[in-house]
Amino acid sequence: MMAAVSWPVALAAAGLAMLSSGPAAAQPVGTVPAAPINLDRPYSKGTPAEIPIRLKTISPGFHMLTGRGGNALAVVTPAGLVLVDSKLMYPAAYAEMKLALRRVGAPDTPILAYVTHHHADHSGGNGFVLADGARLIGQQQMPPLLGSYTSRIAPINPSPPNVIFDRLHVETPGGMRIEAHHWGPGHTAADTVVFFPARRIVAAGGLVYGNGEIAVDIVEGRGSLFGMLARVDDLLRLEFDIAVPGTGDNVLTRAEVILYRARLAELIRRLQAAVRAGADAPGLLRAVKTDDLGFRLVGHFWTEPRFMDPIYRELVQSTATKP
Numbered sequence: 057m058m059a060a061v062s063w064p065v066a067l068a069a070a071g072l073a074m075l076s077s078g079p080a081a082a083q084p085v086g087t088v089p090a091a092p093i094n095l096d097r098p099y100s101k102g103t104p105a106e107i108p109i110r111l112k113t114i115s116p117g118f119h120m121l122t123g124r125g126g127n128a129l130a131v132v133t134p135a136g137l138v139l140v141d142s143k144l145m146y147p148a149a150y151a152e153m154k155l156a157l158r159r160v161g162a163p164d165t166p167i168l169a170y171v172t173h174h175h176a177d178h179s180g181g182n183g184f185v186l187a188d189g190a191r192l193i194g195q196q197q198m199p200p201l202l203g204s205y206t207s208r209i210a211p212i213n214p215s216p217p218n219v220i221f222d223r224l225h226v227e228t229p230g231g232m233r234i235e236a237h238h239w240g241p242g243h244t245a246a247d248t249v250v251f252f253p254a255r256r257i258v259a260a261g262g263l264v265y266g267n268g269e270i271a272v273d274i275v276e277g278r279g280s281l282f283g284m285l286a287r288v289d290d291l292l293r294l295e296f297d298i299a300v301p302g303t304g305d306n307v308l309t310r311a312e313v314i315l316y317r318a319r320l321a322e323l324i325r326r327l328q329a330a331v332r333a334g335a336d337a338p339g340l341l342r343a344v345k346t347d348d349l350g351f352r353l354v355g356h357f358w359t360e361p362r363f364m365d366p367i368y369r370e371l372v373q374s375t376a377t378k379p
């Protein structure tokens with residue numbers, strides 16, 4: 057539909073207008089949104105772009121949205137819709153998310169939104185959220201991370217949040233308390249966890265992935281393998297019963313997050329043992345058994361030397377200081 061070079065212009069002129077007040081917003085419930093996703097674009101290769109959006113109601117007014125990137129959580133509050141994460145940077149994906157919400161009778165335009173981290177499968181739709189007039193909350197290290205970000209899954213860098221916080225940010229739309237927490241480096245240096253204490257539901261972002269996925273962006277995202285474990289411990293201090301993972305098809309119970317934490321600790325223990333036994337960085341994953349842990353260590357974070365080398369250095373440092 058549009059040439060790749062015209063994306064920024066197209067987003068402003070066609071995509072955002074279509075989403076905020078144009079034809080897509082006016083469509084009756086049940087019609088397919090315009091502007092089909094173009095899977096031939098290079099930034100859609102190897103991403104979950106091709107998976108359609110599915111809505112799962114996990115609790116009254118709490119809707120998890122899978123597909124077209126990372127998971128989003130849409131929450132209907134007395135004051136309006138609150139959105140956690142905005143998926144890939146496709147106007148059609150954002151329209152598809154709105155369509156899914158209209159089909160369950162939910163409002164489709166966020167008044168307030170959160171971005172759990174800067175990767176474009178979670179933050180790609182930030183521009184659409186802002187164009188809808190929502191306040192977009194993110195951790196204060198996210199704007200600089202986005203500034204130096206070079207995503208292969210977005211045509212331009214996602215928009216930064218327009219409200220930033222450091223450790224804790226509280227909103228109460230319509231009287232519903234929402235806490236945004238940041239505890240330190242994990243999946244990235246700017247991870248945000250969004251907690252709904254009255255409903256005991258948490259959106260865990262990149263700290264907890266489903267479907268056996270786990271990823272640590274140490275280089276560009278300034279995350280940390282050992283930080284991931286510490287952050288999951290921080291997460292478990294919140295009194296939640298249900299966690300919405302950053303990826304994966306299903307929510308996790310608290311017991312499943314505890315199990316995820318134990319498996320992550322065991323993975324790190326095995327990686328440390330392999331380093332002590334003399335494995336080098338390129339051979340590290342071959343030296344470690346992971347299939348019984350339920351993790352699939354795949355994707356560029358686990359294959360490219362620029363990501364694996366710093367993970368290896370973290371492990372070497374840990375084995376040197378904790379023999």
Ligand SMILES: [Zn+2]
Pocket residue numbers: 173175243262271
């Ligand atoms: Zn991520």
